[in-house]
Amino acid sequence: MMENEKLNRILLVLLSLFIVMLGYGILLPILPYYTERLALKDNLDSSLVNFHIGLLTSIYPLFQLLFVIFWGKLSDKYGRKPIIIIGLIGFIIMQVLTGLATSIAMLYVARIIGGILTSSIIPVSNAYLSDITSETQRTKIMAWSGVAYSSGVIFGPVIGGFLSQTPLHLEYSIGVLHLDRFSVPFLFAAMLGLAVLIIISKWLKNTVRTHKFTAKKISLRFSFSKYFIVLLLLSFVMQFVVTLFETVFSIYGKDELSFNSKQVGLGFMLCGSVMAILQPVFATYGEKIMSSKQQIALGLLITGGSLIAFPFFNNELYVYTIIVIFAIGGALVTPNLLSAVSLISKEHTGRNISIQSSTNSIGQILGPILGVWLISGGFYYPFVIAGLIVLVTMGLVLPLLKLKYKT
Template sequence: MNLNNRNIAIILFCIFVVMSGYGVLLPVLPYYTERLALKSGVVADEDINYHIGILTSIYPFFQLLFAVVWGKLSDRFGRKILIVMGMLGFVIMQFLTGLATSLTMLYVARILGGIFSSSVIPVGNAFLSDLTDRTHRRKVLAWSGVAVSAGVIAGPMIGGFLAQTNLHFSTTFGHFLLDKFSVPFLVIALLGILILLVTLAWLKNPENNKSGTLLQAQKSKLKVGLGFMLLLSLSLVVQLAVTLFETVFSVYAKDILTFGTSQIGLGFMLCGLIMAVLQPVFASLDEKKVSIKAQLLFGFGIASISMFVFSLWNSDMYVYSTIVAFAIGGAMVTPNLIAMVSFIDQDHTGTNLSLQTSMNSIGQVAGPVLGMWLYTMDKTWPFPFIGVVLLLVAVMVVPKLNYKIKRA
């Protein structure tokens, strides 16, 4: 099999840039929203916090609505055009966000970003699936997970570093000022333009996803079986657990552990770094020695135990160790779930992976809300709750997985 390394590299860079754009917002959004809210006449803290919450969740909400649409279109008309549209929408979102002068403009930017950038990851993963066979697919899709994790790590670092000072430019046309909270988004937009130009120039559709794809997709109807539904439910649970933990950890670390921002940042960095490093390692394991189902069982089990014991002690090393264990479990689960979804139906890979992305988006929307509700009930409840959910999934759902590959 001849792996198209150039195509794979371009797709991985697209995914990395999109996830960096997601991450760059995290350290900046509260301050940026507050400034725009004050300009718009919103002065009450609870109203500002309300807008921050809505702006955070509106992005995955529109991803949820449109991811399947893009996946179906990519199965019909090819992957490249949808990836180009997604990157173009991503660039427009970053520019609009960086140049926003009102909350309304910021909302428009986030909605457009959720609509268009939702195509990049699922369609990119479908593209990678088109380029690989069963033997290599898990490894390549694991590198997609690395690109996601690396973007999650790099984004907040870029945002925190660039949002330090205003930029002043004196020209013959006058003096220009770039607000410090706008700079990270404009830099990411320029990076997005660079990757967009590379994509237009060098990315080529795989041969099995060109002119014949439209006719093939029209003749072959998508069949959703129990195995596929179970995989989607697993994806939802994983994303719910991860986003719930991420949301609650930062508040819990500030209130209970008395961590500073650097200590909280170290926790997130460790989680992303472990995920990035170990996903290719687990995806490279021989299925004959360690089956995919066995890896899922181990992954859910390790993540579950780490959450059960997370709040027992408050020392830095103990907290970081449990975070590392949680990340190890996630690294076992994530690439294998993506690979199993891609194996189900070779005629509808884009649609299937987009449905998985929609499930992830539901988890991203519900996780923070559920986590903070549990936190208001008792500050330690969210962690054993995650542990119980992951344990139930490992015991009740994973053993029932029995999928067959439908080939063209």
């Protein structure tokens, strides 16, 4: 394969990853306001609004977790391109249904359809990149995959917050569908998704399978070492508190801080930007200053401490400052955990990373549910309890963690 052709393929696949995560990011600052509007239209008890926000956040990764292996097996059989196309179609359907929803039930349908169909894009896109790159190139290419992923999360909240505050006075109903200003960001994402779908359909070539989808290799017929279990626990806790924070902050910003969706979106943008910029920096240069174990310990301490401190400040500048500190802690932990998992075994790297990914998904499902449940006791509870979970986990497992290469 010519280098130019390979580069074009890589860029197209990264584009599909970016657009899906952009759609995910667009929803983050809008969901509380949008859910509240639909709940009022359905005459639902206002006390249940936060419950629906948590469930709507969790149901998407739940269905992604359930269907990821199914799509991986299909991509092994029919090639990666058709499955990526199905995922993009699902993304467009989800965005249109979300943007035009007139009830909470329609929002659930949109999230479930999106979770089922878009669960193909991220793992199958990474499998495509694996198919067309050599082992020496793969680490670098997967890093770019992470950049595409993070960039969507960075720009999505900004676009969502900005477009939801559009001065256009839209109000139009068609049957069970309804168009208003909250529809604009989702329809914008759908149009971008359609453009990417056309580009992918026309120019991305299907692959001849060279690497089987890694999730297919997961087997329960092997024992986890204590070291691997510790890494999985840390991965779960980090993903759990990050998604809990994302869900609760959007509600906290709306109800407690009186932020509009643009201000909430700015908070998410700061968090995503800091993590995207600092993760490769810490991964490349961090060990020149401190060991991986020390970076993880410091990152957990910063993450836990910032979560506990977060609800005690309501000034906008202080809130954004603590979000940046929280993101710095996450940026210290995440790349070191991924590196440690990848070094456990040369022969089972794909399997181990897939298991870690599934563990992260469970954290994404449980974090929002616990977060909105704790809100009923007051906004201090989810932040403080999440921070304490991080600090207690750090105290319990770090003495067991020896970050060195093990076969």
